[in-house]
Amino acid sequence: MSISAPRYAAGPSARTGPASRILAIASREFFRRARAATLLSVALTFFVVVTSVVVTVIFASFLRAPTAGDFESVYESPVWPFLMLIVAASAGAGSLAEDVGDRSISLYLSRPIRLVDYVSAKTIACGSWLVIATVGPGLTAVAVTGALGYASASVLLAALLGFVATGFVAAIFFTGLALALSSLTNRALYSGVAIFGVILVLYIGGSVVAGITGNIYVPYANPIENIRSVAHGAFGVSGGTATDPASSALTLVGSGVVLWVFALWRMRRVEVVSE
Amino acid sequence: MPVALIEVNGVSKRFGTVEAVSNLSVELSPGSIGLVGPNGSGKTTLIRLLLGLLSPDSGNLSVLGCDPQRDPLGVRGQVGYMPEHDCLSPDLSGIGFVAHMGRVSGLPKEVAISRAHDVLEFVGLAEERYRKIREYSVGMRQRVKLAQAIVHDPPLCFLDEPTAGLDPSGREEMLELLRALGRLPNHSFVLSTHLLHDADGLCDQVLMLDAGHCIASGPVRELIASHEGESVIRIQGDTDRFLASLLQHGLTPKPMDREIRVELAPGTTRAVFESAAEAGVQVRYLGRSVATIEGLFLARVELPVPEDPT
Amino acid sequence: MTDPVIQAVDVTKRYGEVLGLNGFTATIGPGITGLIGPNGAGKSTFFRLLVGQLKVDAGDLRVLGYNPWGEGEFRRMVGYCPEHSTLFEWMTARDFLTSLLRVDGFPKAEAHARATEAIATVGLSEAQDRRLVTYSKGMRQRVKLAQSIAHDPALILLDEPLNGVDPVGRAAVMSLLRRLQRSGRHVLVSSHVLYEVERLTDQIVMITNGRVIAYGDLHRIRSLIDAHPHVIDIETPDPRGVARVLASMDHVVSIEFPGEGRLRVQSRSPEEFYGALPGLVVREGLDIRAVGSADDNLDAVFRYLSEGGHGPR
Structure with a gap:
């Protein structure tokens, strides 16, 4: 082993601001999640959404001029929410848990980084993956149908707005959920399983309880029903949902934010300097 | 008048009913500082306070002229921290991890990468820097932990048990690194360690805490100067006969650990050799008792288990 | 000359291709002996062979005159403090020790008394009824040490007992080991902190790569190194x-x-x-x-x- 003084090639250099430090954490987190599971689930989402939307629109065009509602069809089956669960689990379950698990979080928080900066950086990374998965395929489907000339410009624009609105609402909810569950444990596996567990319990439980009691507020507890309702509202499809689209959107965004704040609060338990 | 590295004025911090730091006031100058004390003495709380991760209940602190309470990010931008526990992301290479921590500390990307190469070379990991951290040995991980603490070239580093878990040669190499770090101008560190012997060879100042109070602080030389006077003898052979012999020569030996301590007036070492000749033992070491941080510490801290009566 | 406490002749232990010990030969004891060597030298393997947790592949190992593998009675005569081990986190220190002692076959009352005494010996009386989950690293080390001495063994095997222990605890443990030695117990202790080993004993066993490179009195060993x-x-x-x-x-x-x-x-x-x-x-x-x-x-x-x-x- 040799020992020599470090060379200070650049001399003392100017320091970057908080934004670029947050970006450094966010980009590392983003690329760390670009693993097979994430990439495959996102690719699968693109494939499923684009093919189902394009096929539905083409079939519709045989009967009549396609409407924005034809683009919404993808939200009617549970396949799409299921794909979002895989993306959320793969891209978000480990984001806080793994840093707590290997304790690298104590290094971040000993740096010129506040806890809220750190959690925000993780949110950006996880949220980016979810936005790619929620909004990306819809936009691609709009572009493909537009290019094939099956829908008018105004319908395409309406569908585009529908995909963006639904996608962002869903992404906010799933990001908040993934981070909150990730903050509860130090194993990505546990929080990943928990994401599935929570949604399935709410989905099945919500449907069953709503069916038995007939209470009109119970369906708001079912995120998948809420997303479907938001999609209906965003694509201008009336009726067919148990909840009011605006209220559902508020529920999803609100619970996403609450879950995010919960994650932030949970991370306060981390002791940077331990005994 | 040099600027104080760390100033603590009347700081108290209470957790529930426990006063972790109790009206503590110390001033430390730049250099190598040993922070020592038993578990629960307040070392951890003090480091958290100095990093601005906790606010004191009363009093104020200053680190490198910054107030960690008002400007925690300002302080943390200027210090490095090497935790005791494992803290490395196993999925990254050494260079990737250190460069990343450099960026998080506020270095622009290119500077962070070039600094990461420099500090990994400094800690002796030049050859292994592209390998994944999960393949690293304990000693290599300790080096990466040190590298990430100094990647942004901070004037002050907090090093928490840097030699923990290292084998003898690994420990010696880590201490040598820290010595090299301490020799660099304008590079101070606070070394928190249970191995007081390590602090002895490394630190020019010491801060000793016990139950949230400072029991000693300041330059090591001044602190331990007051502990001289005795001589130490180490022998090989029949200790009991040698002790009896010393007594016959009018000396009052005190056997401690595996050495014998005795007050010797200047020029009276002959009696020791005479005793040895009579008892038929070898004098392997004879010298003035060297005062150590460890000796000072054990003299000032109450032991939970009474020392043997011997 | 008293009988050696541990006599190892050409002991070899492999784990598949990984070598634990390779032709390990040493005579150890009585009193305190320090076991030193770099990480991965085979120290922990040696300890586990000594307590009969592993079986030697080849060679002969005698501990207190017994072959440690499969010898029931022998287990009571040794105490072992492993380097890494999981404690039962939800138990209090006293319950933990008591239950271990009951497994050893002590009646309930005696197990309780011995547990209390061993905890007092390592200076943890104040915390004995707290759950282990609240213990610091140094306190855990002392619990492990207490369980290794609670049944009053003749030979105590300590693998890195000082790792993570604070200076006060270190002084207390060292003084405890000396007390054990004076009361006729034998101690084999491994440590990376050489000056602490040196303060405890002149008797050392130095191993690298699964082999003994020196054993016996430190000063004799030094005298034998003629090259310098x-x-x-x-x-x-x-x-x-x-x-x-x-x-x-x-x-x-x-x-x-x-x-x-x-x-x-x-x-x-x-x-x-x-x-x-x-x-x-x-x-x-x-x-x-x-x-x-x-x-x-x-x-x-x-x-x-x-x-x-x-x-x-």
């Missing part, structure tokens, strides 16, 4: 006069005068040198103020041996 003459530093007001006397010894290779009032002697036989020194001082009336050797410590010996005799740096 032993450097002895002497302080005296009359360096020339002392040098004249010392130069008459034929094992003295060289004498230097590194500074005012100082003398540096190189001897090929420190045994003879130190043996003759008191007599010379008395007979010749030498005034020697201080004598010592930077080579005569465990650190230096470890370096010589583990680096294949490259000498001091």
Whole structure:
């Protein structure tokens, strides 16, 4: 082993601001999640959404001029929410848990980084993956149908707005959920399983309880029903949902934010300097 | 008048009913500082306070002229921290991890990468820097932990048990690194360690805490100067006969650990050799008792288990 | 000469391709013996063979006269404090020890009494009814130590017992080991902190790569390393006069005068040198103020041996 003084090639250099430090954490987190599971689930989402939307629109065009509602069809089956669960689990379950698990979080928080900066950086990374998965395929489907000339410009624009609105609402909810569950444990596996567990319990439980009691507020507890309702509202499809689209959107965004704040609060338990 | 590295004025911090730091006031100058004390003495709380991760209940602190309470990010931008526990992301290479921590500390990307190469070379990991951290040995991980603490070239580093878990040669190499770090101008560190012997060879100042109070602080030389006077003898052979012999020569030996301590007036070492000749033992070491941080510490801290009566 | 506590002849232990011990031969005990070596040298393997957790592949291992593998009665005569181990976090220290002692076959009342006593011995009485989950690293080490001595074994095996223990705890543990030694127990302790081992004992076993490279008395071992003459530093007001006397010894290779009032002697036989020194001082009336050797410590010996005799740096 040799020992020599470090060379200070650049001399003392100017320091970057908080934004670029947050970006450094966010980009590392983003690329760390670009693993097979994430990439495959996102690719699968693109494939499923684009093919189902394009096929539905083409079939519709045989009967009549396609409407924005034809683009919404993808939200009617549970396949799409299921794909979002895989993306959320793969891209978000480990984001806080793994840093707590290997304790690298104590290094971040000993740096010129506040806890809220750190959690925000993780949110950006996880949220980016979810936005790619929620909004990306819809936009691609709009572009493909537009290019094939099956829908008018105004319908395409309406569908585009529908995909963006639904996608962002869903992404906010799933990001908040993934981070909150990730903050509860130090194993990505546990929080990943928990994401599935929570949604399935709410989905099945919500449907069953709503069916038995007939209470009109119970369906708001079912995120998948809420997303479907938001999609209906965003694509201008009336009726067919148990909840009011605006209220559902508020529920999803609100619970996403609450879950995010919960994650932030949970991370306060981390002791940077331990005994 | 040099600027104080760390100033603590009347700081108290209470957790529930426990006063972790109790009206503590110390001033430390730049250099190598040993922070020592038993578990629960307040070392951890003090480091958290100095990093601005906790606010004191009363009093104020200053680190490198910054107030960690008002400007925690300002302080943390200027210090490095090497935790005791494992803290490395196993999925990254050494260079990737250190460069990343450099960026998080506020270095622009290119500077962070070039600094990461420099500090990994400094800690002796030049050859292994592209390998994944999960393949690293304990000693290599300790080096990466040190590298990430100094990647942004901070004037002050907090090093928490840097030699923990290292084998003898690994420990010696880590201490040598820290010595090299301490020799660099304008590079101070606070070394928190249970191995007081390590602090002895490394630190020019010491801060000793016990139950949230400072029991000693300041330059090591001044602190331990007051502990001289005795001589130490180490022998090989029949200790009991040698002790009896010393007594016959009018000396009052005190056997401690595996050495014998005795007050010797200047020029009276002959009696020791005479005793040895009579008892038929070898004098392997004879010298003035060297005062150590460890000796000072054990003299000032109450032991939970009474020392043997011997 | 008493019987050796541990007698290992050509002991070999492999885990598939991984070598634990390779032709390990040593005679250990009585009293305190330090086991030292780099990480991965085979220290923990040796401990686990000694308590019968592993079976030797080849060779002969005798501990207190027994073959440790599959010997039920023998288990009670040794206490083992492993380097890493999981404690039952939800239990209090006292319950943990009591239940271990009951597994050992002690009746309930005695198990409880012994647990309380062992906890007091390691200085944890105040915390004995707290759950282990609240314990610091140093306290856990002391719980492990307490469980290794609670059943009053004749041989205590301690794998890195001081790792993570604070300075006060270290002093307490060291003094406890000395008390155990005085009460006739045998202790084999491994540690990376050589000066602490040295403070406990002169009896060491040094291993690298699964082999014993030296065992026995530290100073004898040092004397046997002939490749490097032993450097002895002497302080005296009359360096020339002392040098004249010392130069008459034929094992003295060289004498230097590194500074005012100082003398540096190189001897090929420190045994003879130190043996003759008191007599010379008395007979010749030498005034020697201080004598010592930077080579005569465990650190230096470890370096010589583990680096294949490259000498001091």
